[in-house]
Amino acid sequence: MFGLLPTALLAIISAFVHSPTGVIAAGQDLGRVLDAQKNLTVFQGLYRNHTKLFAEHIKNNVTIIAPNDAAFVRFGLERWNDIPENLVEASLKYHMLADVVTMGSVIRGESVYGATELTDPAFSNVTGGQTMMLTKQPGDEVVFTSGFGERGTVVADNVPFDGGLLQVIDSVMRVPERLETTARDAYKDLAAFLGALYATDLIEEFAEMPDVSIFAPHNTAFQQLAGTLGSLNKTEMKRILRYHIVPGNVTHTWELKNDTALATGANGTNITVTRFNNYIFVNSAQIIQTDILLANGIMQMIDNVLNPDQPSARPNTNLTSQLPVYTATGVTATGTAVPTPFTSELPCTASCPGWNSTTISAVTVTSTRATRTSTTTGGVRSTGANSNVAAARCTGLVGAGAALGVAMGALVVGL
Ligand SMILES: *[C@@H]1O[C@H](CO)[C@@H](O)[C@H](O)[C@H]1NC(C)=O
Ligand SMILES: *[C@@H]1O[C@H](CO)[C@@H](O)[C@H](O)[C@H]1NC(C)=O
Ligand SMILES: *[C@@H]1O[C@H](CO)[C@@H](O)[C@H](O)[C@H]1NC(C)=O
Ligand SMILES: *[C@@H]1O[C@H](CO)[C@@H](O)[C@H](O)[C@H]1NC(C)=O
Ligand SMILES: *[C@@H]1O[C@H](CO)[C@@H](O)[C@H](O)[C@H]1NC(C)=O
Ligand SMILES: *[C@@H]1O[C@H](CO)[C@@H](O)[C@H](O)[C@H]1NC(C)=O
Ligand SMILES: *[C@@H]1O[C@H](CO)[C@@H](O)[C@H](O)[C@H]1NC(C)=O
Ligand SMILES: *[C@@H]1O[C@H](CO)[C@@H](O)[C@H](O)[C@H]1NC(C)=O
Ligand SMILES: *[C@@H]1O[C@H](CO)[C@@H](O)[C@H](O)[C@H]1NC(C)=O
Ligand SMILES: *[C@@H]1O[C@H](CO)[C@@H](O)[C@H](O)[C@H]1NC(C)=O
Ligand SMILES: *[C@@H]1O[C@H](CO)[C@@H](O)[C@H](O)[C@H]1NC(C)=O
Numbered sequence: 001m002f003g004l005l006p007t008a009l010l011a012i013i014s015a016f017v018h019s020p021t022g023v024i025a026a027g028q029d030l031g032r033v034l035d036a037q038k039n040l041t042v043f044q045g046l047y048r049n050h051t052k053l054f055a056e057h058i059k060n061n062v063t064i065i066a067p068n069d070a071a072f073v074r075f076g077l078e079r080w081n082d083i084p085e086n087l088v089e090a091s092l093k094y095h096m097l098a099d100v101v102t103m104g105s106v107i108r109g110e111s112v113y114g115a116t117e118l119t120d121p122a123f124s125n126v127t128g129g130q131t132m133m134l135t136k137q138p139g140d141e142v143v144f145t146s147g148f149g150e151r152g153t154v155v156a157d158n159v160p161f162d163g164g165l166l167q168v169i170d171s172v173m174r175v176p177e178r179l180e181t182t183a184r185d186a187y188k189d190l191a192a193f194l195g196a197l198y199a200t201d202l203i204e205e206f207a208e209m210p211d212v213s214i215f216a217p218h219n220t221a222f223q224q225l226a227g228t229l230g231s232l233n234k235t236e237m238k239r240i241l242r243y244h245i246v247p248g249n250v251t252h253t254w255e256l257k258n259d260t261a262l263a264t265g266a267n268g269t270n271i272t273v274t275r276f277n278n279y280i281f282v283n284s285a286q287i288i289q290t291d292i293l294l295a296n297g298i299m300q301m302i303d304n305v306l307n308p309d310q311p312s313a314r315p316n317t318n319l320t321s322q323l324p325v326y327t328a329t330g331v332t333a334t335g336t337a338v339p340t341p342f343t344s345e346l347p348c349t350a351s352c353p354g355w356n357s358t359t360i361s362a363v364t365v366t367s368t369r370a371t372r373t374s375t376t377t378g379g380v381r382s383t384g385a386n387s388n389v390a391a392a393r394c395t396g397l398v399g400a401g402a403a404l405g406v407a408m409g410a411l412v413v414g415l
Helices: 007-016 030-035 041-049 051-058 069-075 077-082 085-094 179-185 188-199 203-208 219-224 226-230 234-242 401-413
Strands: 062-067 112-115 131-136 142-145 151-161 164-169 212-217 261-263 270-276 279-282 285-294 297-302
Touching (some): 030 041, 030 164, 062 151, 069 077, 131 285, 179 188, 188 203, 219 226
Antiparallel strands (some): 112 131
């Protein structure tokens, strides 16, 4: 089932998958198992309406992640009913892990991810199936993380049926979306990066190349280099941006070991990982928001623009924030009052009224650490699972209801 995944990932997955033998109950039809569950009426209805789809996947042995009724209420039942059928089906496949996973096998403090049954290229360009992350919290709750950093906590676990296990969660998981909508609707600190990709005609390459890891500098990094980057031509700018993408290697932060070298899209020039306490750097840029799932891989937000001519840059761990690896010229001011470079390149449609360089907050992501000492812990803001920083318990769709509809609409429009 995981034949298409690199061996390193296989080890990670097999480490938390118990042998299914003895776990799967024989002779317990999923429909009847669902009917016996309280507060699962919407999902029961979805099962009845898509019995054939479920049957096709269950025959391979899966883990069904079933949002409870409260999850659908939070999502908005009307909104759910408005979702086009192809997206509903994609979403259902995303709610199936492509293996039998008991929650007891997820180890506390270690994040893992599981491939799902969502393999349709219209919704995912991740080989072997789009993924979901699993983290065991202190207190042993398991939290799933999906697209847009949407999380759900397991509220009833390991219910066996004929063909796998059922895990009930308190949030509707979100199919990871393309780079454009993910950055536009959920991570506005990446507006300059996104604009730069549009300006250099690289957006499709970054959004559709399968199995990528993207290291995306936040707006402040671009503001600091507004003068420097502004004087470059398109060819040079393209080379710089391609130094921020690793083709063919979806790498979660917990796989980024000290001294890991990753070959980038800038003619294979490497970027190198440094681990220091709980901080993770690529070259000298710090990862400030981890593991943002995308339709074609994963994205890490970093605090500086990488320089393909400075591949040996490493962090000065005495500093609380790293210096740019470019000679700054011209405009270097940062802050919300300063225009954010490249944002004028963002396409604006009726569905994206938020794009406006003066209204985009340039500095909503800041490092959480004050001083750099050997006892400092934390510092990485995590949208999802992170082996070093216990993810805060944050489930449900608080405040995200409206964005969900818009983004899903945008995805469908984009098909
Ligand atoms: C079902 O939902 C109701 C109302 O939210 C709650 O009081 C009850 O405890 C839930 N039952 C179960 C078995 O989760
Ligand atoms: C199942 O299909 C019926 C008929 O099309 C529809 O009214 C109902 O809302 C569907 N249920 C769910 C949970 O999607
Ligand atoms: C599913 O699990 C059952 C019980 O462990 C096993 O007999 C069967 O061979 C498995 N099927 C597949 C397709 O892996
Ligand atoms: C996946 O890539 C193909 C091009 O190879 C593209 O047509 C499709 O839209 C991409 N899917 C998503 C979800 O972005
Ligand atoms: C872009 O700038 C570089 C360095 O100045 C120069 O070598 C190259 O010819 C320029 N390319 C174009 C298309 O102007
Ligand atoms: C990471 O690698 C660098 C350079 O090889 C080394 O100086 C540093 O001690 C290593 N850090 C850890 C945590 O192993
Ligand atoms: C890039 O990293 C790979 C893998 O560690 C290594 O084999 C290769 O020599 C590196 N290339 C350069 C130019 O440093
Ligand atoms: C892919 O990423 C892993 C770290 O997750 C690294 O060890 C490996 O060298 C990378 N492979 C390539 C081809 O860059
Ligand atoms: C890319 O690398 C190859 C082999 O190292 C080299 O011959 C070529 O000139 C490089 N191209 C660019 C655009 O740097
Ligand atoms: C960091 O601080 C130590 C102690 O003050 C000093 O020895 C070292 O040279 C500094 N490192 C850098 C890169 O500035
Ligand atoms: C951007 O927003 C500001 C403040 O709301 C407004 O004054 C300005 O006209 C807007 N610019 C564009 C191009 O929409």
